[in-house]
Amino acid sequence: MSFAVFADGTANLPKSLLEGISLLPCDYTVDGQPQTYLGDVDSFDGHTFYEGLRNGKVVQTTLLNTHLFLSSFAPVLEKGLDIIYISMSSGISGTYNAARNAAQELMETYSGRFVHIVDSLGCGFGNGMLAIRAAELSRQDVDAREAASILDEEVPHTCQYFTVDDLNFLKRTGRVKGFTAKIGTFLNIKPILFGDKTGHIISCAKVRGRRKSIEGLVQKFEEKRVRSGEQKIFISHGDCLQDAEILAGLVREITPDVPITICQHEPFSGSHVGPGMLGLFFRGTER
Secondary structure, three states, X not given: OOOEEEEEHHHOOOHHHOOOEEEEOEEEEEOOEEEEEOOOOOOOOHHHHHHHHHOOOOEEEOOOOHHHHHHHHHHHHHOOOOEEEEEOOOOOOOHHHXXXXXXXXXXXXXXXXXXXXXXXOOOOHHHHHXXXXXXXXXXXXXXXXXXXXHHHHHHHHEEEXXXXXXXXXXXXXXXXXXXXXXXXXXXXXXXXXXXXXXXXXXXXXXXEOHHHHHHHHHHHHHHHEOXXXXXXXXXXXXXXXXXXXXXXXXXXXXOOOOOEEEEEOXXXXXXXXXXXXXXXXXXXXXX
């Protein structure tokens, strides 16, 4: 590895894709009880977590703070390695700014070392995809500064579209207004959401019914997908594996030979979108 690659638990990566990537922990509480998610999505009991949300458990998350970055990055810099950290979107968390503050302090302390924070403008596989690419570049012996430029240019092509089953979870985090959530739930309205160019979550379509929302994700894939070069497709779900498999099947009808990774959606950002969240992540021509 020519430089060290860091991400955190929100990257949503299974162990099979973590080669060369170090994960930082994410802290949250469930009904006031502290929990730490280390990023092991393979052993994450998504059913129990999302069933708890269905039954009224309250989850609160906290940003990754500057101290965590300082204590995690310093030993690596002391070994003479540069660092690239793939952050969740600056549009949904203060984690990016905390990481940047740490990077500036560390580069002053460790003269000649380079620490770059990539604002993924996404979450889940939206930053996990970039972490995978960063590790590939490091294994190819690409210089950290050159890799940082490549990754920043890749951000606008990292597409992430998702839908939710219950608008009330978005209401709790201020993504939709209470009246909109109430009417949307009553009318069975399902939004198609995505991370825009500033990293904020916005709606790009509204459909009625779950099946239509799944088809809406496929339509976005058809519109935005890159038709040349290597493509990887990722699907995450909030305890709705059957819907994830339906989505994967529809995507395979368009690109039958492209590998698709399906995982539970991690708990940190999963608490904000709720059970029934279904996301499609891929490389596209634009967001």
